[in-house]
Amino acid sequence: MEDERLWSFEESLWTEGPDNYREKVDPEVVMVLPHPPFVLRGDAAIAAVADTPVWDRAELTERQVSRPQEGLIVIGYHVTASRDGESYKAHCTSTIRRLEHEVWRVVQHQQTPALAKPLAQD
Template sequence: MDDDRVWSFEKSLWDGTPEHYRELVDETCLMVLPHPPFVLSGTQAIEAVADTTRWTEVAFSKGQIARPQEGLIVVAYHIEASRGDETYQANCTSTYRWLSHEVWRVIQHQQTPPLVVQGAVEKTG
């Protein structure tokens, strides 16, 4: 999967339909989110995110892509997303596993909102 397709794939996880999300996230996925129960796996991870309102605006920055071996892609990035009056920022990682020609599934995803460090908010720009 080329870099443009990787970012398109990742964006679709934030703003695509719940059905699309369920299709792209593997049933063995491990996920860490910034709200209880924090650590999720399998269908619990899929349903926790698929059933939330999708983001209408999504912007990536600080994007990095690694391909540690054939059939694995790891992405890391900062996201700024919004829907209505709600905004969200986080540093994220996702790992994709190749299944067959043009078929990839998310097997890991993590979100860490900006941390407060010694009274200052982490700079995201």
């Protein structure tokens, strides 16, 4: 999957509804989300994101792409998402694998909410 399509695929997971999640997220997915129970797998993970209202806008920046082997893509990025005056910022990773020609599924996703102020380092 070329980069432009990859980022469009990932952005759609922020801005499109539950049917999109069910199509693009693998049934064996593992997710780490910023709310209890935090670590989710499979149908529970898909349900958790499907029950979340979609964002009107999602800007993916600080983009990193790794292709460790054929048919496997790992991405990292910062997202700023907004809807109805609400905003959300997080650092994220996703791992996407190819099932067959032009058919890709998310097998891992993680979100770490961005801190308003970075922690002091010793």
